[in-house]
Amino acid sequence: MSTSEQDILEQITGDDYKYGFVSNIEQDIIPKGLTEDTVRFISAKKNEPHWLLDWRLKAYKHWLGMTPPDWQNVKFPPIDYQDISYYASPKEGSKLNSLDELDPEIKATYDKLGIPLEEQLILAGVAVDAVLDSVSVITTFKEKLAEKGVIFCSISEAVQEHPELIKKYLGSVVPYTDNYFAALNSAVFSDGSFVYIPKGVRCPMELSTYFRINAKGTGQFERTLLIAEDASYVSYLEGCTAPKRDENQLHAAVVELVAMESAEIKYSTVQNWYPGDKDGKGGIYNFVTKRGVCMGNGSKISWTQVETGSAITWKYPSVVLKGDNSIGEFYSVAVTNNLQQADTGTKMIHIGKNTKSRIVSKGISAGKSQNSYRGLVKVRKSAANARNYSQCDSLLMGDKCGAHTFPYFEINNNGATVEHEATTSKIGEDIMFYCNQRGISQEDAVALIVNGYAKEVLDKLPMEFAVEAKKLLAISLEGSVG
Amino acid sequence: MLNINNLKASIDDKQILKGINLEVKPGEVHAIMGPNGSGKSTLSSVIAGREGYEVSGEVLFNGKDLLELAPEVRAWEGIFLAFQYPVEIPGVSNTNFMRTCINEQRKYRGLPDMDASTFLKTMREKAELVELDPNLMKRSVNQGFSGGEKKRNEIFQLAMLDPKLAILDETDSGLDIDALRIVSNGVNKLRNKDNAFVVITHYQRLLDYIIPDFVHVLMNGQIVKSGTKELAYELEEKGYDWIKAELKEAAL
Ligand SMILES: Nc1ncnc2c1ncn2[C@@H]1O[C@H](COP(=O)(O)OP(=O)(O)OP(=O)(O)O)[C@@H](O)[C@H]1O
Ligand SMILES: [Mg+2]
16 A cells, blocks of 8 residues: 555544534433342333243343353453443433423434434434433324324333233244343343334335434443234334443344234344444444344345444344245445444344345445454255345455455255355555546545445435435545555 | 656656656647557556656646646546546446536536536437447446447546546557547547647557647657657557667667
């Protein structure tokens, strides 16, 4: 690399995370530490039924006996789980019924994030659930959705209003025994979104949840559950941001999806948690378990993710293809810059006949970051005629970052077709000079090239969000030329 | 318009340009010929501002010191390079790419973005000029284009950006006989009294279409001979050895 490229590369580093502000909201935060009492406290705070408290306690006990995983290709000092506060909520406390009751400061927070909560102003036809730290503060368009029988509310509310659904499905896709962070989440989860689409209903609008961490010294443990009954359709999007802080904050979420016969769930994520500064100080640890089950025949689950934030991203949105002819998809763009680390990918578990899965992963590494794709394609004996196609591309910017690909295959049916392609490329000096010569500056060229590179994935996002995601990609890579 | 004085350029301590002098005035066409590896592409890269060279000497463009400017600024000032090897940009459509280029140029010149209908109309017109298949506009820049299509696309871009000084680096290689005629005619239509062309080629044939005012021979990093279009015929016939012999004699 020439010296001037080196300079530019170093400039990256100065970039600003524009969501890094802290809101001045009066909050209830419980003291740091995790004991059985913490679990009881959270459950009581939410006025939960006994069976749910029992479930949490079982999860907690199970967690106590587990050790944190160490197989992932990311490095961080051991987390002190007693040094985290497990519950923070805006003072007002319970859920609001109308926007007028919303603390203006909270509203301002979401306005600043570009997420207007006024129903009439919201992007045409997008319903929003806003989760601040441990609680959902508002859900919009509830009535309109209710007309169609669609339930879209916070999970705490669903526990009260629809306990039978929660009891039936909570932990049915990701049991608390699944992994270390799933166990922890099951014990202390505070809020998240709940979606239920009845039989034959096409959800009339995009549903979205915005997660915001505001409080200091806390962790966020949200839980999302989405159920699509026979022949229904829903497109759901989540977005995430957090203030700039020197400390690392833990975000350990669990997302469970269930698609019944011929149902389709499209789940999109634009993850922009605070990534830490250029020296790797601060930033969110984003340790998430996301899994969907294609329960019914002919059902489809599609994950799309644009991951630009977090100090460490560690997640594998997966699909269990139980129903015959079901389809699982995973489209991912993961950007790492500075000292960010990402170990992300998917698992596609083929059980039913004629099941199909498609994996498209686009990693982009800049600065001194490390970006790993890890994916498992598993074809059980029962999965006659299963097909998988995987494509994993890595784009490197500069020569101090790393890209890694760890594909795993367990094929137990001879009739399965599995294809895997992987490429690694650089934003070469040739392509950069070509753009410059045509009058496109380095920064703009990076944005153009990266968006082109990620196009296949960005095209899968709902239109309204694709534009945002493109900007986000450009911002996260500002100045990074190699 | 363009004044090059004693331009030297080296890369990794290897000197490639060894003192180039050249003056190009508005309305002129200059042809540069010379053996492989003599420094023709390097000269065009240095004028356009490619990084990585150790450069000395002077390059003035309408009085401005070009060597001080970033490559994109040189482009906005009106310099265009049609690449010997155009690059591919996956996922970025030709249309989107051109729109970005045009609007960046307009921004520099204090103009608002070109409106969509004018843009599309201009695209259509300029594509016709070089008979470029309109379907290529939707495709990613140069990706999967044939060699000839890439070269046509360069001249299409040239037409879109309407530069003051265009450098064509071996645009003729890779073009079939008909395409050579079409592309050359396109270039001729773009010529006017205010712009200038520097045409790098190995073959006299191109110069039958784009008739140069001057022909220069670049050898071993220096312009060793300049003349009119007749010089190109002489080179076509005799190759470069006679010039080398001449030089040797002069040196004695
Ligand atoms: N990046 C580089 N590193 C090292 N040497 C280089 C580099 N770029 C060019 N050169 C060398 O400089 C010399 C001139 O190359 P250049 O591409 O300018 O020649 P050219 O006259 O355009 O040749 P051709 O007719 O084959 O296109 C060659 O010997 C080439 O190998
Ligand atoms: Mg050349």
